[in-house]
Amino acid sequence: MIQAPYLLFLGDAPDNLAAKMAQGIIDWRPEAAAGQYRMEGCKANLGIKDMTIQEAVAAGVKTLVVGVVNRGGIISQGWKTVLIEALEAGLDVACGLHNQLRDEPDLVEAAEKAGRSLFDVRVPPVQYPVANGKKRTGKRCLAVGTDCSVGKMYTALAMHREMEKRGMKATFRATGQCGILIEGNGVPLDAVVADFMAGAVEYLTPNNDADHWDLIEGQGSLFHASYSGVTMALVHGGQPDALILCHEPTRPHMRGLPDYTLPSLEDLRDVALRLAQVVNPACKVAGISVNTQHMSEADALAYLADLEARMGIPAVDPFRQGAGRLVEALACI
């Protein structure tokens, strides 16, 4: 468990896009973000209070979060000076980069000396079990996509926020590095060894109250040649009661696969439901979440109305319209 509140470290980020991970924390868990730390030359700005390490400690910050994509893929010497200062001042350090804190001997040494922890959120923190497929109590909702990066995390987070607002019992279950930094814990599923993927998802979504919903962050797509195995483990390990179909209508081909077109939402519905019913025969497709950011308001609304008429389940863009109707659809499950 990564302890909040966080100091969001933006390093020498060239723009706000490089700080996307930190922006995710601001968007979804603003109360966890006490301030930002920007080095000289940093062009990103999250619009929250700038803090030195000492100011952060005084404000009760527990963890410095590296929330930025670094240039050249390395943890630079300039960064390290700040990270070591943070460790010595009593903060933990968490990082979502491919490059790992634990591979930097000077950071490891500083953390040991200070008695602080380094969290590499792409590294599985425990040895997960093999999945046992046993029916668990409580309810689970999984977002599945026609492609990668179509808004599955956004959908789960928006539904979770809406359910909390309505006083429903719900937990967001993170399966990727950005989700883990937002939630403070989770399973970095794409880094888990094959045999233990479904078991990791079972571990993440244990028995719960009968009226509690896990909102499970999806990964990949059953139709994506590179990552479909990861998605399959989510479908079978997650034992979903409800599926939300996620789609981005303007994408010309599968992400990273120029030879592959996206499946239709009907194809996704049929394939995902058939597979989910292997572990939960009662599973239903509850609704459709469409990322319409590249469409005009009028086009988006027309598209959604048409889709809803065609498929007979609620179709919404939670960014434009909120996640209320998706949450209400769960009540029918």
Place this chain on the structure above:
Amino acid sequence: MIQAPYLLFLGDAPDNLAAKMAQGIIDWRPEAAAGQYRMEGCKANLGIKDMTIQEAVAAGVKTLVVGVVNRGGIISQGWKTVLIEALEAGLDVACGLHNQLRDEPDLVEAAEKAGRSLFDVRVPPVQYPVANGKKRTGKRCLAVGTDCSVGKMYTALAMHREMEKRGMKATFRATGQCGILIEGNGVPLDAVVADFMAGAVEYLTPNNDADHWDLIEGQGSLFHASYSGVTMALVHGGQPDALILCHEPTRPHMRGLPDYTLPSLEDLRDVALRLAQVVNPACKVAGISVNTQHMSEADALAYLADLEARMGIPAVDPFRQGAGRLVEALACI
């Protein structure tokens, strides 16, 4: 690449069942097994020549293969004495156990001193790429099962042997530890990190002659809650032109999952074909391989005839009837 010929090390195995992995090598690659090494008290016997380490070296053996499941799951001190003698005498050592040779400092030291290699066949030997889904030349056949351990490896090996006998171009592509020891190389798919599973299968089955067949060893089952993600990576990374459905008709429930019944062969056909056609729209289901070892000859033949009439494709038990008809079915693909 693990170099043949092998000396099969049976340790102090209590019976032939414990030496199942060595038996697989005897069954499928007898020319690679120069002899067996049995310690005092060993109750297993493969029926091949007993050899000392010195005799094995004199006979041209290159690798000592630990082909036995050990008691208590550890590499015992008694074993180590023999393994170190083998390394010092100039042999490599290969091992398919969960316990790894590389975790034993005295073995590592002996191998380094002697300039020999330790092969832990459950450990991926290279960093596999992310799958790119690009269409490859050559043909590929994948065995998929209604469950784990229904005869997928046996089916691929039997088809491969039959194709070699007929002078066809074919390669067995191993994806598990037993298959890797039989073939001398392959991908230990269940130990690969999630994001790289499909890429590992692409790596294993590269471009080839137009009339060359890869016979890909299957793993798990699309219907097995614990391992379906691994199977999915085989279906999408393997880009099969032909699927062979594998089944064991007397099994009361899915292996290790007492709450799950097996799917029908029709269900397997429909789900596996739909998923395979995502990466290869021309993929077909070529035939059915049934493990009838728990049925009488008469019952087995009646079952197969009935199945063939019902599903309209060849249905055979390659152990009873040979793999000829399955190989012929590939010609129609």
